[in-house]
Amino acid sequence: MPDADTYLAELKRGTPAAVERLVGEYEGPLFRYFLAIHGDAALAGDQSADAFVELVRALPKMRGGSEKLRGFVYAIAKNIERRRWRQRPTGEHTLDAVAATACPHPSPERSAEQNESLQLALKAIQSLDPTTRNIFLLRFVEQLSINEVATTLDLAVGTVKSRIHRGRQELQTLLATSEEEA
Amino acid sequence: MKEPSDELNELLAPLREVEPTAAMRAANRRAALEPEKAMPWWRRSISVPVPVALATAAALLLAVTLALRPDDRVMRADPSTTGSSVAVAVSRQRPTTPVGSWSVQHSYLGHLQSGAPDLVHTSPLIRGSS
Numbered sequence: 001m002p003d004a005d006t007y008l009a010e011l012k013r014g015t016p017a018a019v020e021r022l023v024g025e026y027e028g029p030l031f032r033y034f035l036a037i038h039g040d041a042a043l044a045g046d047q048s049a050d051a052f053v054e055l056v057r058a059l060p061k062m063r064g065g066s067e068k069l070r071g072f073v074y075a076i077a078k079n080i081e082r083r084r085w086r087q088r089p090t091g092e093h094t095l096d097a098v099a100a101t102a103c104p105h106p107s108p109e110r111s112a113e114q115n116e117s118l119q120l121a122l123k124a125i126q127s128l129d130p131t132t133r134n135i136f137l138l139r140f141v142e143q144l145s146i147n148e149v150a151t152t153l154d155l156a157v158g159t160v161k162s163r164i165h166r167g168r169q170e171l172q173t174l175l176a177t178s179e180e181e182a
Numbered sequence: 183m184k185e186p187s188d189e190l191n192e193l194l195a196p197l198r199e200v201e202p203t204a205a206m207r208a209a210n211r212r213a214a215l216e217p218e219k220a221m222p223w224w225r226r227s228i229s230v231p232v233p234v235a236l237a238t239a240a241a242l243l244l245a246v247t248l249a250l251r252p253d254d255r256v257m258r259a260d261p262s263t264t265g266s267s268v269a270v271a272v273s274r275q276r277p278t279t280p281v282g283s284w285s286v287q288h289s290y291l292g293h294l295q296s297g298a299p300d301l302v303h304t305s306p307l308i309r310g311s312s
Contacts, residue, residue: 016215019214019215020211020214020215022214023207023210023211023214027202027206027207027210028201028202031200031201031202031206032197032198032200035197035200036197044202045202045203045205045206045209048202048206048209048210049206049209049210049212049213049220050213052210052213052214052217053213053214053217053220053221055214056213056214056217057217114196117195117196118196118197118200120193120196121193121194121195121196121197122197124193124194125194125197136190136194140190140191140194140198141194141197141198143198168190171190171193172189175189175193
């Protein structure tokens, strides 16, 4: 993939156009990654910005070709999440605000419904262990193939499949419980 | 009947639609294009040539060693003074080589007569002639 390799080379040199492209590609996934862990939209926003700072600084030292880029981005995100205690959320962006971004002009009923289903999705994904949660995020939220998920998280394909199977059972139990409660 | 994957997709669909706000997007661009400015000052870094870094580290080490070295002067309270005691720095170890030894003296003249030879300036020239 000469185009992807050129893109990576430009990223390593810090070319503004390439950096802009990187931000465009990963700001959504990174934001959702952090949001899925703790559900705090303000903190997820701050962490995304921090992840880009780290990425730009670390990219020149990255080893491997363009196929490793996504894995590198998520490895940085994982490190940022480990340092969460350093973050001070500004409180500017609530979950309502990010839910409204998905649908810019919702009716009050639609907004409440949207927020409720987002809360349920977050509750579901937060109930999973960290590795399974990352697999679910990449597979069912970012819609990557099982092979891409395995490469990104540096896991065996078999591990990804078994985790999906187990996680699915856990989520079905959770769904059944919440339906009973409703 | 729904497939398990469909159910999962449906459950996680709201999360798929979530996007960062415009302010967050702007912050991301600022952070990526000017990473140094985006960081708080205490997390910023500067590049320093290795020789400069080594010299600075060596100077710092030397300064700390000198500061922590046991002092050869002791602070001694003068027993002959009345009222508040006056601390006097006295040279405890006399050099064996004929080098002038000096000490700071904060005492009354009477104290010198009552036998405190440590406190008197003794020049090697004077010692040699006596």
